[in-house]
Amino acid sequence: MLTNNLFKRWTYKFFAPDLLQRGTYEAFRRLLEHDRRCHELIADFQDLFFKKQEPTEWTQVTALYDQLSEAVGAITKELTLISAREATDLSTYYKKFDSYIRFLLQPESNRTDPPYIICLGEPGMTTQLGGNKAKNLAEIYQNFDCSVPPGFAVTTNSWNSLVAYNDLRPAINSHLRTLDPEDNQSLLDTSNALISLIMSADIPPEVYQAIQDASHDLVTGLAAKTQTRFAVRSSAISEDGLNSFAGQYRSILNVDPEDVHHSYLQVLASKYTPSALLYRITAGISDTEASMAVLIIEMIKARAAGVIYTTDPKGDKQDTLFIHSVQGGGEKLVGGKARPHLSCFNKKELSPVKESGSKCPIDQEEAKKLARLAAGLEDFFGAPQDIEWAIGDGEPVILQSRPLKTIIPIQDADPENKVDKPDLPLLYHGGVTAAQGRGTGVACFLSTSPNPQDLPPDAILIVENIPASLIIFLSRCKAVISTMGSSASHFSTICRELGVPLIVEATDIKEKITHGEMITVDADSQNIYLGRTEDSSTAAGGPLSTGKNHPYFLRLQTILEFITPLNILDPEADSFVPESCRSFHDIVRFAHEKSVQAMFAIGKSGSRRGHRKRLETALPFDLYLITVDDDKENRKTTDDDTITIDQVESIPFRALWQGLTHPSI
Structure with missing residues (x-):
């Protein structure tokens, strides 16, 4: 293209100079328009970093860059028509910076080739293929002495294959580009459209057959059991790692093997529920970086189930194991709808130290076995663990083990900022601290504010239960109080990640607080006061808490280093050459200056005089x-x-x- 432009220009110069002059003028006008557009887009990129306090949907960042890249590329093309000598090297630097930025914007290409299935007992289960949930369970299955349900992972390659087979990526990106996560209706509309796309997609024949064969093999291996059922669970790449995605994706239980393909699609589609979309965007993860694997395991008919924390997530009792247990399956516990029994064990001696809550659904010997397994898993993975377990007819079964995020207590993190007891009337004392911190705001009962936009920006949310889907309200919440739920629920994990104070099991809270009154919640002491404090909000934030050290902003800052800095300033300096350009801004500056110089030079010599x-x-x-x-x-x-x-x-x-x-x- 550049060679063609040069040849055309020199031909016009010798044989049609007047036509060349008019063409040069038109190119200059177009260049000025592209120059204006470039500066607008560069300013938009700067706003993403300096003005935005929350991450932006990454598809929108990519779309903004596509516009900027096109405008900068157009400038180099127009400069070729105005001053070919000046533009020769500039195009090379544009292409170089463009390749750098696109590498930072986009992950490696997602693979669509086999394996489509990996069994838990087979080698080769990685996070990239099976997600952290499946990888961790496979490591336990193969290397740790405990009971794990047999099963297999439908890999991320299968998800990528489904997207490619149905040509879904353009439609997915189109919906995500128009998403406004702060607008609840936009969130719902985008979610519904994307879920419909996935549920109406065809599973590629080779993936369909692989799931069919693996399901048949699993049923055959469980032939001694009558009425075999599956649990079909999410295992996305970004799940159960630095970001928990706790409760954001679906788990479908008691699935008939004949219905496994439909359940597979349902779990894939849960990638786009409103709460999952909001969580992913808040975490600063792009849609293509959150490829979905699905874990299919034997369904355990549980007599009791629960969650074990191998240390205190609040950072206090680090030598204690916390065993939360409920009767039956554990979904009501992690879903924030139950008050569990809590058994605390000394981690080193594996001796009980405390019990509380409802009637214990397991005996002391089973509790000791669970404590021993939990301590062993913490040693096995080399970090505190958040473990889901169940007990059916026999030994305890491990269903999941993921890293447990712990928070440094605020007074330990900075003793100078220790929060004093507020000088306010005490309204309520009680409940259990699920996420630390203090928040001041307006008391809001969820039943009177079903839409997040109906909440004031400083709401204290008061609810009956704490499903993980409540994340859509948290951007407007200073604290949350629940009459049910526990610190072992998925929503509690999210609040700790976001740094939102949370009190659970506040049984009679609605009798003590009036909707609309100003209150202060001190989750650490389980105290609620009437009125506002000066130090209105203190909380220890986890990996999802915002700030310029958030991975999203660090990534964006690296990209901006190739876009916004202006290094070439003096047009008279010897360094004012394409080789000195270090950013798109430099390229735009250089092209503008050289085009202006070229226009002023018209008519100085030769046939143009x-x-x-x-x-x-x-x-x-x-x-x-x-x-x-x-x-x-x-x-x-x-x-x-x-x-x-x-x-x-x-x-x-x-x-x-x-x-x-x-x-x-």
């Missing part, structure tokens, strides 16, 4: 006019190097000049 005239004026500056029309026959020409305003035929310019020379100016 006579088209560039200096306007005679008493004003203290030189102004040169250039003829760019095609009407040679009627053009008024003169050999003089100057021209008077009476000789100018352009009506718009004469009007401009009349204003510039008005006596009042």
Whole structure:
């Protein structure tokens, strides 16, 4: 393309100089328009970093960059038509920076080839293929002495294959580009559209058959058991790692093997529920970086189930194991709808130290076995663990083990900022601390504010239960109080990640607080006060808490280093050359300056002489006019190097000049 432009330009220079001059002028006009657009887009990128306090949907960042790249590329093309010599090297630097930025914007290409299935007992289960949930369970299955349900993972390659087979990526990106996560209706509309896309998609034949074969093998291996059922669970790449995605994706239980393909699609589609979308965006993860694997395991008919924390997530009792247990399956516990029994064990001695809550659904010997397994899993993975377990007819079964996020207590993190007891009337004391911190705001009962936009920006949310889907309200919440739930629920994990104070098991809270009154919640002491404090909000934030050290902003900052800095300033300096460009801003600056110089040089030499005239004026500056029309026959020409305003035929310019020379100016 560059060679063609150069050849065309030199041909016009020798055989059609007037046509070249007009073409140069038109290219200059287009370049100025691209220049304006580039500066607008660069400013938009700066706003993403400096003005936005929350991450932006990454598809929108990519779309913004596509516009900027196109505009900068157009500038280099137009400069070729104006001053080919100056543009020769500039295009090379544009392509270099463009490749750097696209590498930072996009992950490695997602693979669509086999394996589509990996069994828990097989080698080769990685986070990239099976997600952290499946990888961790496979490591336990193969290397740790405990009971794990048999099963297999439908890999991320299968998800990528489904997206490619149905050509879904353009439609997915189109919906995500228009998503406004702060607008609940936009969130719901986008979610519904994307879920519909996935549920109406066809599973690629090779993936369908792989799931069919693996399901048949699993049923055959469980032939001794009657009425085999599956649990179909999410295992996304970004889940159960630095970001928990706790409760954001679906788990479908008691699935008939004949229905496994439909359940597989349902779990994939849960990637786009409103709460999952909001969580992913808040975490600063792009949609293509959150590829979904699905874990399919034997369904355990649980007599009791629960969650074990191998240390205190609040950072206090680090030598204690916390066993939360409920009767039956554990979904009501992690879903924030149950008050569990809590058994605490000394981690080193594996001896019970405390019990509380409802009636314990397991005996002391089973509790000791669970404590021993939990301590062993913490040693096995080398970090505190959040473990889901169940007990059916026999030994305890491990269903999941993921890293447990712990928070440094606020007073330990900064003793100088220790929060004093507020001098306010005490309204309520009770409940259990699920996420630390203090928040002041307006008491809001969820039943009276079903839409997040209906909440004030400083709401104290008061609810019956704490499902993980409540994340859509948290951007407007200073604290949350629940009459049910536990610190082992998925929503509690999210609040700790976001740094939102949370009190659970506040049984009679609605009798003590009036909707709309100003209150202060001190989750650490389980105290609620009437009124506002000066230190209105303190909380220990986890990986999802915002700030410029958030991974999203660090990534964006790296990208901006190739976009916004202006390094070449002085057009007269020897360093004002393409080789000195270090950013898109430099390229835009260089192209603008060189194009202006080229336009002022028109008419100085050769066949173009006579088209560039200096306007005679008493004003203290030189102004040169250039003829760019095609009407040679009627053009008024003169050999003089100057021209008077009476000789100018352009009506718009004469009007401009009349204003510039008005006596009042």
